[in-house]
Amino acid sequence: MAQQQRLFLLDAYALIFRGYYALIKNPRVNSKGLDTSAILGFMNSLLDVIKRENPDHLAVAFDNGGSKDRLAIFPEYKANRDVTPEAIKVAVPYIKEILKAMHIPIIEVPGFEADDLIGTLSKQAEKENFKVFMVTPDKDYAQLVSENIVMYRPARMGNGIEIWDVEKVKEKFEVDHPEQVIDFLGMMGDAVDNIPGLPGVGEKTAKKFIKEYGSMENLLAHTHELKGKMKENIEANKEKGLLSKQLATIILDCPVEFNADNYILEQPDVEKTDALFIELEFRRMKEQFDKIFASKNQATTSNSAIGVASEAVPASEDQLDLFGSAAGSTSPSPFQTLETVKHMYQLAQTPMAIRLLAQQLLQQQSVCFDTETTGLDPLTAELVGLSFSFEKGTAFYVPLSANKAEVLETLAHFKPFFESETIEKIGQNLKYDIKVLKQYDIHVKHPMFDTMIAHYLINPDMRHNMDVLAETYLKYTPQPIEELLGKKGKNQKTMREIEVELVKEYAGEDADITFQLKQEFLPQLEATATLELFNNIEIPLVSVLADMESEGIRLDVDFLQSLSTTLDTDIKQLEQSIYETAEETFNLASPKQLGDILFEKLKIGGPKPKKTKTGQYATGEEILSELAPKHQIVADILNWRQLIKLQNTYVDALPKQINPTTNRIHTEYMQAxxxxxxxxxxxxxxxxxxxxxxxxxxxxxxxxxxxxxxxxxxxxxxxxxxxxxxxxSQEPNMIESFKNGEDIHRSTAARVFNVPLEEVTKEQRSHAKTVNFGIIYGVSAFGLSNQTNLTRSESKELIDTYYETYPKLKDYIATQIEFAREYGYVQTILGRRRYLKDIHSQNAVVRGAAERNAVNAPxxxxxxxxxxxxxxxxxxxxxxxxxxxxxxxxxxxxxxxxxxxxxxxxxxxxxxxxxxxxxxxxxxxxxxxxxxxxxxxxx
Missing domain, CATH: 3.30.70.370 (Alpha-Beta Plaits)
Incomplete structure (x- = not known):
């Protein structure tokens, strides 16, 4: 009997959004300023399916214009959805181009949603004896599951997939058969799609009703059996319930036809895909892609998801640890070695091994090192060990005793390496290690290479911690520290309490990965013309900041305690004044109670006070600042908030941050x-x-x-x-004022108000100062009028006159914006880049912010x-x-x-x-x- 053929149907937007939001805190932005997160996320899902399953047939479905049928019966359908992020709008054309180059069919019909298209095709393919895999994280698809149609749900960050077959759906939704998922969804509604559902019915109640009544219609026929408010709500909303079920039902008769020959997964046009990956700067994806399709013809379907139910499938080999799992035997050399195919991390703890390692380090040109300590505060943490790497895949770990004399004796062997002025020291956040070693009289000297700082210059808007960098650039997920020490809290262990073999693997991995990241980042610093800035400014600054932070500053605690007492008195006086005006006491820190007092009871703020999404009155600083000049109670509330914040954030908090050893405050400077x-x-x-x-x-x-x-x-x-x-800007009038040592604000006022310098009033100078600084931040007439007592028309006139006075400044602003549009970034006098991914946004507000940054960032x-x-x-x-x-x-x-x-x-x-x-x-x-x-x- 022939093996059953398999069809994989991907819900494009579900996977695109999932990929985009998975990287929302760590967006992938390339050198052109293009946010490629959504493209990367979708392509990772697509390639994972192809690599994992080697599918026979595959297609990708896209929404096009929303559901005409659902909108016809309910115009508010999906009305609550946020505007599609700009990065996703930009991503879709690229994704479609890649799919075309891969010869993968794009299923798209105006007026129909992807789930309807996939539902229709799934049922047609099932009739032709295909096993259908609906690739989507969207739970709504569960209603379509049958013996030969399953949901294929990708997990995040390469942690495998889940297969939802009939049994899994029955278990998940507590239903007798998958079609009841429609009733379940109709009952509880969907806030994302704006499906109303039945009032008061959530997931738990919906499952209960399904068990008791089986369907929406049967529930509505037996409302007399319900009680109280629930009965009243459901009887009053029967039509809404039936409408919700209709909206939740996936359409199975869309104008699409399954033709198996059109869906065969073919070999891609590699020349076109390579060109697209190069344009997007997906170098590693290009390598992975070419590797997958080079070997695809030899792949078997032995890793098929058929028959897998109700459990996660483990990640494929390429998604496992880059260095493999530890296995092997102890080496007879002076180093105790645990070796695998992919890496070799060695333990150096005998006197001979330590001496040999120290000698080896002095023979290198570049070495990565990392410290393992008992805590996060470098001024109080104790050294537990040191790791070193100077070749990809290899590392050495030196465990250190709890006895400081013994530690100093061991460190003496490594002091010449750390204090060498010819060997490059590589690290991730070197400032921490420098400060730790300084406590042991070791002064780490340049040259240095800090991978965190390097990446900060290459891609300043991304996160720069090692785990993120490893996942992004090495496609490798390092061992989480919590896996070694346990979750944060009082029961978390310190590094000293962990078995040395485990610490060796963890520490060796850190040094090895950081060494590899340096090799990735050096060419990128050269490519972005930021290597000189890195070597001459940012890296020397690391040592400067380390010394400043170690030095700290003295604090007058007695003065702060006295100030806190004074603040207590003032806060209580303000509270009393506010309560007297309100004629009642209430929780001033509660936005809801405050809003009710101001806008319900006192009727402040006009007939339609602004509300938040949750329906409460908005009581933010911006709202209250507009009302404060006319209402003393509002002014008192703002003053109360300022004093509370001052007391909690600084006056009472600063003494608690004094270092018990130095008796000084040691702030930490964040360089990235x-x-x-x-x-x-x-x-x-x-x-x-x-x-x-x-x-x-x-x-x-x-x-x-x-x-x-x-x-x-x-x-x-x-x-x-x-x-x-x-x-x-080369603005001659401003340059002249500065060269003459004039007060620039008075000078500007004299020019824009056309009065002699000595006759400029205090108010005129104030307005000129507001415009001078406002221009840097792209101030508008509306913004200027809010910051001054000028009307909007007076503000516009002042700004227009300002630009007439300083025409070169206006030209400079236009030039900067044009440069950003052409290159995707702007730069400082030393070549520091700020990438502006929204400079071409169709959204005027978003684009305006990017344009202001184009002027302000340099x-x-x-x-x-x-x-x-x-x-x-x-x-x-x-x-x-x-x-x-x-x-x-x-x-x-x-x-x-x-x-x-x-x-x-x-x-x-x-x-x-x-x-x-x-x-x-x-x-x-x-x-x-x-x-x-x-x-x-x-x-």
Whole structure:
């Protein structure tokens, strides 16, 4: 008897959306700024099916214009759906081109949805004795399942597939036969498709009704058996129930015809597919694709999903660990070895093995290393071991004793390697390892290569942690740390408690993968012209930040406790005032209660206050800020929120973050977070300390000098972003003002309001300042009117006059946007790129945001580049010239130093000189200096 032929029908949009959202936190953006997440996700699903199943027949179905039949009976069908993401709109034409090049049929009929097309074809193919696999994650397809039609549900991240056959559907939905899934879906409705369902009926109740009544119609015929509110709801909504069942029913008579000959999976046009993969920058997919189809003719159907039911099928061989599973025997060499076909991670723990490894490291040009520690805080964590890799697939792990004297004795062998100025040290987030080793008197020296920083320059909008990078670039999923230590919480083990053989595999893998990532990223840095920026700015900065973070800053805890007490009093006074106006007490932190008080009881905000999607009144800051000038209670609420946030986030939180050993605060600088190139800080976040309110500024008073021999020195770039935009745009009027040392805002006001410089009013200067900074962020007339007391027409007139005054600036903005449209990115003065994937978006709001970024990113990014240059040069001099003064903080355009009083004047001269000479622009860079016992005085 001939073997039953198999037909695979893929629901295109279900797989496209699934692939896109699986990567939503880690979008795949290529060098042209194109978000390829949806294409990659769909193609991974398609190729997985082909590789896994070697199908005889295959086709892909697309929605086209929605369901005309469903919309005819219910115009609100799918009305709640969000606008299709731009990345998916862009992806579909590429996917169709790839399918055409693969000679895979595209099934698409205007007015019909993919599930209807697949349902119709499935039933036709079943009659021709085909086994049909509906490839989709959409549970609605369960209604179609029969003896020869199954659902083939891909799992995420290569974790196999699930087959839903008749028994699986019966188990999942608790039905007697799959057709009852229609009744189940009709009863409970579907918020995504806007199918109303029966009021008050959820999944649990729907299953109960199916068991008792079998169908929607039978339930509606026996509503007299129901009780209470449920009976009332269902009897009042019988028509809605029947409508919902009709909407949930997959149509089986679409105008499509199954012709087996048209669906045969043929060999692709590899020349065309290769060209598309190259254009999309899918290098690894191209290799995988060519490999699959080169061997397809020799494949058998032994891995077919036929007969598999109710269980996940394991991933295919290529989706298993890149290095295989550990198996083997101990080597007789000085290294204890666990070897496999794909990798060899060795344990070096005898004195001879340690000496040999240390000697071997000194003979290399480039070595990847990683530290294993007892915790995440590098200033308190203890070393548990070191791993090294200098060849793909191999690594060495050196376990370290809990005895610090023994650790120092072992580390002495590796100190020459770490402190070598010729051997390149590779790592992922090297700053952490540098700080850990510094506690053991090891000073890691350049040259270095940090894969996290490299990827940040290559693709700044992606995530940069090692697991993501391994999955993206090596198609390999590393062992999760939780698998080794257990889930986070009090029962999680430390690395020291884990068996050394297991740690060796984990640590060796980290070093090996990072070594391989370096080989991936170096050519990409060259291709994106960011290698010089990487070598000259970002990598030297790693050591600078490590020293600054290790240094920390002293905190005046007594002052913060006093400030907290004052805030307590003020918060209670505000609460009392708010309750008196409301004539009742309520939970101020509850948006619902607050909304009811303001908009129901007090009738603030006009006849139609804005509501959220959940039906509650909107009480966000933007809403309340508009109402505050006219309503004291709203002003009090905003003030209350500010004081609560200040107290919780800084005043009460900062003392808890003092390091018990150093008695100082040690913020962590995030070098690979902000896409603009700016540094951000964490634990605590010093970038967000409020400075616009008097109370907010007081927090800076808590940051104090080291001791009575020191003062804090603050050095701040004056209007650096305006100076950069003047230089980049070559705007002569702005350049002249800066060269003459004029107040740029007063100068701008004089020009746009056509008055002498000395006659500019305070209000005119304020408006000019708003426009000056607003232009960088693409301010509109509407935005300007909201920020000033100008009307919208006055704002438009002011902006128009501004551009007439500074015509080169307007030209520059247009040029930047045009550059972004042509190349997909913009860049800073040092070549730092910001990719703008939405620059061609059909959505005007989305495209407008990208256009504003095209103007703003080079300015913010160039300011970031300049202050980084200054930090590197200043740090170099502080170290080489052995100053007692130290650089402590970087916040926006400001640097803060612990300045020894004996060095103060010399330090001021040196810092000002290095900052102002960091980069030569058409306009001078100017630095303002201030000193004081605390940061507030110095600033």
């Amino acid at each position: 977070v902000a896409a603009t190139g700016r540094l951000s800080s964490n634990n605590p976040n010093l970038q967000n300390i409020p400075i616009r309110t008097e109370r907010g500024r007081l927090v800076r008073k808590a940051f104090v000098a080291r001791n009575e021999d020191y003062l804090l020195l603050a050095a701040d770039y004056s209007q650096i972003e305006l100076r950069i935009i003047a230089a980049l 300015i913010q990014g160039s300011a970031a580049d300049i202050i980084k240059i200054a930090m590197i040069r200043i740090h170099q001099r502080l170290v080489q010239e052995q100053w007692r003064s130290k650089m402590l903080l970087q916040v926006h355009d400001e640097l803060v130093f612990d300045a020894h009083k004996d060095e103060l004047e010399a330090l001021k001269t040196m810092v000002k000189d290095e900052m102002e000479r960091a980069f030569t622009l058409e306009v001078p860079l100017v630095v303002d200096l201030g000193t004081g016992e605390n940061w507030l005085q110095a600033h």
